[in-house]
Amino acid sequence: GESVGLHLPTLSVQEGDNSIINCAYSNSASDYFIWYKQESGKGPQFIIDIRSNMDKRQGQRVTVLLNKTVKHLSLQIAATQPGDSAVYFCAENIAPDTNAGGTSYGKLTFGQGTILTVHP
Amino acid sequence: DVKVTQSSRYLVKRTGEKVFLECVQDMDHENMFWYRQDPGLGLRLIYFSYDVKMKEKGDIPEGYSVSREKKERFSLILESASTNQTSMYLCASSRSGTGKEKLFFGSGTQLSVL
Numbered sequence: 322g323e324s325v326g327l328h329l330p331t332l333s334v335q336e337g338d339n340s341i342i343n344c345a346y347s348n349s350a351s352d353y354f355i356w357y358k359q360e361s362g363k364g365p366q367f368i369i370d371i372r373s374n375m376d377k378r379q380g381q382r383v384t385v386l387l388n389k390t391v392k393h394l395s396l397q398i399a400a401t402q403p404g405d406s407a408v409y410f411c412a413e414n415i416a417p418d419t420n421a422g423g424t425s426y427g428k429l430t431f432g433q434g435t436i437l438t439v440h441p
Numbered sequence: 442d443v444k445v446t447q448s449s450r451y452l453v454k455r456t457g458e459k460v461f462l463e464c465v466q467d468m469d470h471e472n473m474f475w476y477r478q479d480p481g482l483g484l485r486l487i488y489f490s491y492d493v494k495m496k497e498k499g500d501i502p503e504g505y506s507v508s509r510e511k512k513e514r515f516s517l518i519l520e521s522a523s524t525n526q527t528s529m530y531l532c533a534s535s536r537s538g539t540g541k542e543k544l545f546f547g548s549g550t551q552l553s554v555l
Contacts, residue, residue, distance in 0.1 A: 329480070329481055352541070353541040355543055357546075362548075363548055363549075364445070364531055364533075364546030364547050364548045364549050365484070365531070365544075365546045366546070367543045367544075367545070370543060372541070410483060410484065412484075414539075414541055428474075428486060428489065428499070429486075429544060430486075430500075431476075431483040431484040431485075432483055433481055433482060433483040434483055
């Protein structure tokens with residue numbers, strides 16, 4: 322899974338297999354999470370998001386699971402295809418602490434990314 | 442679909458030059474963001490803007506400034522480019538400023554400072 326550091330985690334799967342990409346977050350105040358896919362030479366594209374009042378959310382071939390107890394987020398891709406090969410980023414919204422003088426505008430903080438390679 | 446357009450795909454500049462990176466969005470979004478992306482470090486927020494002429498520092502604002510004179514346009518300025526500012530720069534926009542909405546990204550500008 323993703324963690325602070327300079328070495329990007331990698332995941333290699335065969336076409337048709339299911340993929341699971343993991344992300345650990347550290348801030349218990351985070352209340353919104355989002356997954357992006359970035360293909361080579363392109364900007365990140367939205368995949369799916371989830372709010373902290375949910376444990377699971379499903380999209381087309383993708384499922385995001387949120388475990389707040391252990392501060393863990395995962396992205397499951399069903400029947401992975403070669404076109405799914407990309408770098409996947411998780412991001413969290415850390416709600417601003419306005420009582421401490423923080424801005425009232427939240428912002429997304431991104432993980433370092435995971436490289437997914439799908440072999441035909 | 443929302444379109445976020447960055448004016449240049451590749452830029453090569455010299456140390457000490459003033460560099461402008463331009464970004465335009467076409468969906469009347471309130472908020473715009475500049476990130477830089479470096480291998481192994483993910484995306485780091487430089488500056489963001491929640492309204493015309495308003496700006497907020499992100500996590501790594503040093504060496505950068507921004508300008509938002511019109512709602513659809515957000516410019517990133519490197520006052521005096523340095524080699525450690527060689528990076529991929531990504532512009533993004535979102536409808537509101539809560540942080541609980543998805544960002545729409547441009548394709549990025551790969552800046553090389555020699």
